[in-house]
Amino acid sequence: MADIRPILSTLRRHKTAAALIVLEVALSCAIICNAVFLINDRLQRMDRPSGLAESEIVRVQLAGIGRDDNAEALSREDVAALSAMPGVKSVALTNQLPFANSSWNSSVNLAEEQQIPNLNAATYLGDELLLETLGLRLVAGRDFTPDEYVDWSVFSEPGSTVQPHSIIITRAMAERLYPGEDAIGKQLYTWGEEPYRVVGVVEHLIRPNENGGPSEVQLSMILPIRVPFTIGSNYVLRTDPDRREEVLKAAVATLDKVNPNRILMEHETMQQTRADYYAQDRSMAWLLIAVIVGLLVVTALGIIGLASFWVQQRTKQIGVRRALGATRGQILRYFQTENFLLATVGIVIGMALAYGINLMLMERYELARLPAIYLPVGAVALWLLGQVAVFGPARRAAAVPPAVATRSV
């Protein structure tokens, strides 16, 4: 480190080139910090727990042709036939599923007549086997009892006042509605005029889509309403992970046998549904990785180019130093230290810039604040990059023979 003073005085004579390296490092550092942060944001999104036993679930969506006045009986027949299939552990019929194409949402109030709702939650409807089939984990209370269920046809009849009075909510929703309290037995208002009593709390149940934004992703509730296949039409089958393909194929055939006059809309494993849902995030993450690699390569090329130029320009100076007794190691370290100093200045400016870009992203894309941990990541990456890039030119500098000092050009 004794080398620093001559380095600084040399850099002072090469302000433009030094400033360009600093600027390039700063820009790269700022973009890379934010890109790594964005990648992590996507990865976390893709890693959100759904609450479902995803690796054991397959789903089939059917649609009838025209109005079907007999949908409830047909649905019961379907479920019975599907349950009887070999390899099927349980079957449920629900109005919606995570990562599938539609969502039902309702506002939730704690008081009867309320101006502003407490929150808005995804509304799952389903039969007796829904919790078991989805593999939801109850962390408090109980599942619904058979007498708590209401049929969709009764519930939705014009002018009907029949409604269920029990509800199961997610832990996130319980914490939002009743912070610090036990949710079991508490009341809330949503569908219909009368209150619901919370009978159970499940650990996780993700909303079907992004309705409500990232902070509300776990706000879901389950109402004990048996739906016919005409409402959302999501047959969910739980099976062994390695029998999924077989069960899926058999389920399609079984449903066709029960009533062939229906149109098959979707049939796939829950894992496939999830993968499709996050395809956009995955490709964005890869794109960001490509940008980071591109930036690193371009920055490295820039450092190599300018360092080579300096070495060439200072060949004579290096020769003189060598002739005066400087070792190869000292010459090598000279260029390495120079690069370290430039990279450090660039990184410091880059950090400030990274923070600025993050503020802009926060404003436009509802991103969180850049955690400080990303700053050292970017710094270390660029320090390493600088050292790797400068090594070639620096070695060439170290190879300059002392005899150069005696030559005229």
Added chain:
Amino acid sequence: MFRNSMFGYYFDLALRSFRRNKVLTALMVLAIALGIGASMTTLTVFHVLSGDPLPGKSHTVFYPQIEPRSMGGFVPGEEPSEQWTRFDAEALLRDAKGDRQAMMSGGAVAVEPQIEGLAPFYADARYTSADFFPMFELPFAHGKGWGAAEDSASARVAVISAALNEKLFGGGDSVGRTIQLDQQTFQVIGVLDEWRPTPRFYDLTNTRYGEVEQVFLPFSTSRALELGTSGNMNCWEPVGDAGDDGGNYSINAPCAWIQYWVELDSPEKVDAYERYLVNYSDQQRAAGRFERPTNVRLRDVMGWLDYNGAVPGDVRLQVWLAMGFLLVCLVNTVGLLLAKFLRRSTEIGVRRALGASRRAIFAQCLVEAGTIGLAGGVLGLGLALLGLWGVRQQPTGYAELAQLDAGMLLLTFVIAVVASLLAGMLPAWRACQITPAIQLKSQ
């Protein structure tokens, strides 16, 4: 003539300099090409997605908004409801205060082909009213849209897309033939030509960049037959007694689920229509149907797209990223050009001593920079084509729209050359500051 020949000479000098320093030149070309490739890929996608879906007419077609919601959840200053109740949409349609107007909703119908071996399938449908076709200038291959008479009679008529016509009837003029939709017989009265407004502006609650629907039916018919809808529905009160058999879809249901468009040919008509919306809202408030303060909006097509933030956030983010990347590539090029020019200090010194002006040196350097930019542009174009191919492999609704057009092609070269000229400015200026004396002395 003189300028031209000097340009040619500088160009020749540039090529010689490239040959002398192949690696450095290749690095610069590559850096510019990467920057150009990335930014052109993202700009093309942005350009396609933010385009005018109704060119020549988008400033005369408007999406009106009024506020039918109840006081529950009212926040002063909030934008009015984005969709319409059936009651209000039908009332405005009857009043017909615009040059043209249409109400609409998305839906899906089961199609039963009368063809051996072709199973029934679901087709996306649009339930709308007569003016939809002339207002949005839909191109017809055969036949035409329906009129007010069919709307009021809930007629069983349908306009079908070119794709559905191909699938069901093998193409050709199918006007007069019948199709089975949701177990009802409809008569085909029109077959569309290719129509792909991007974004699909008229209903942003459904897929924004997907293809248009395959079947168009009168809205009145869709309600008479209770056909299934798709899109968003917002109900602010239990339907209860307001719902007759139609439930949420009935005329008096407190639910917004309909899109409404109006064509207004002159600014005076726009002003008059806005007053009409205010009057209508005031009347509804007086009648007790509306609770919130009167709040109306009247945005044209581009305004409506802008308000809805139609271009996906990811696409905008990608443009920023690519621009940042291009900036780094340019800074890199500035550095490399500087190194390149200053390395030739001796040569430049000699040229200056032999009488070349500073201007001449500056011009020579810029020609060299511009040539690098042009080469970078060509390579960058290749990378952009590769990038767009990559975008087309993505599972997004707009994937197949990611194509380079002539304008973007030209822009690629303009950006590449301008960017490299800008990048060449500083190094060229430094190079022309070289004093001949010092360089000659050190010889």
